[in-house]
Amino acid sequence: MPHSSPQSLDQLMDRAYAMAGLTLGEIAAQLGVTVPADLKRHKGWGGQLLELWLGASAGSRPEPDFPHLGVELKSLPIDEQGKPLESTYICVCPLTDLRGLRWQDSVVCHKLSRVLWIPVEGSRTIPVAERRVGMPLLWQPDPDQEATLRRDWEELMEQVALGQVEQITAHQGEILQLRPKAANRRVLTEAIGPDGHKIQTLPRGFYLRSRFTAELLAQHYL
Structure with missing residues (x-):
C-alpha cells in the first residue's frame, strides 16, 4: 500500500531512513508494485516508486513534491563508487511570458529550497529489482550555493528573454x-x-550538473 502524505518532516525522514538498505524489489513488493525487467521503457519508474513509499503528493505540478513541508524529492542514480551517473532534472523552463519573472518566484528556486536526495544504485549491470537504496540526505543550499544558482538562472533566463534560447548550450552555468x-x-x-x-x-529543462550533486554526496557522507 502506498503511504499517505507525511504530516511532518520527522515522519518523512523516518520513512526515508526505513528505505535505506532495501532493494527496489523489496520496496515494490511491500507496495504491491510490479518491477520492470529494465528501465528503457520505464524511465522514472524508480523515482515514482520512492514517491509512493514516501507519500509524495505534488505529482507533476510545479511545486515541491511535499508542498506542505516545502521539500522536493530527488532520486539520484549512483555508480559503484557512489558518484552520480547523470545530471538531475529539476523542471521545465518557461520560454514565453517572462515579464516580471524573478528568481525568488521561480519554480527552480522553490524546488531547490529544500531537497530530499535518495541515492539509488544505478549501474546497468545490477538487475532493477536488486538495486539498493542508500541513506537519505536532506539538503538546503547554503548562501554561496544559493547565490550561484541564482546567478546561473538569471543569466540563462536573460538569454531566453532576449530571444537567444537556441544559442544556449549545456556548457553554460556553473551549477x-x-x-x-x-x-x-x-x-x-x-x-x-x-x-x-x-x-x-524544443522544450527546455533546467538540470543540476552531476559534478555538483557529487560534491553534495561527498560532503555529506565523507
Whole structure:
C-alpha cells in the first residue's frame, strides 16, 4: 500500500531512513508494485516508486513534491563508487511570458529550497529489482550555493528573454544548465525569437550538473 502524505518532516525522514538498505524489489513488493525487467521503457519508474513509499503528493505540478513541508524529492542514480551517473532534472523552463519573472518566484528556486536526495544504485549491470537504496540526505543550499544558482538562472533566463534560447548550450552555468527536454525532436513549443516574434523550438529543462550533486554526496557522507 502506498503511504499517505507525511504530516511532518520527522515522519518523512523516518520513512526515508526505513528505505535505506532495501532493494527496489523489496520496496515494490511491500507496495504491491510490479518491477520492470529494465528501465528503457520505464524511465522514472524508480523515482515514482520512492514517491509512493514516501507519500509524495505534488505529482507533476510545479511545486515541491511535499508542498506542505516545502521539500522536493530527488532520486539520484549512483555508480559503484557512489558518484552520480547523470545530471538531475529539476523542471521545465518557461520560454514565453517572462515579464516580471524573478528568481525568488521561480519554480527552480522553490524546488531547490529544500531537497530530499535518495541515492539509488544505478549501474546497468545490477538487475532493477536488486538495486539498493542508500541513506537519505536532506539538503538546503547554503548562501554561496544559493547565490550561484541564482546567478546561473538569471543569466540563462536573460538569454531566453532576449530571444537567444537556441544559442544556449549545456556548457553554460556553473551549477545549473539548460538543455532540450522532449521525447523526440518533433515535440516543439513556442519561444521568443531573436527579433521578438514567436518561434517554434524544443522544450527546455533546467538540470543540476552531476559534478555538483557529487560534491553534495561527498560532503555529506565523507
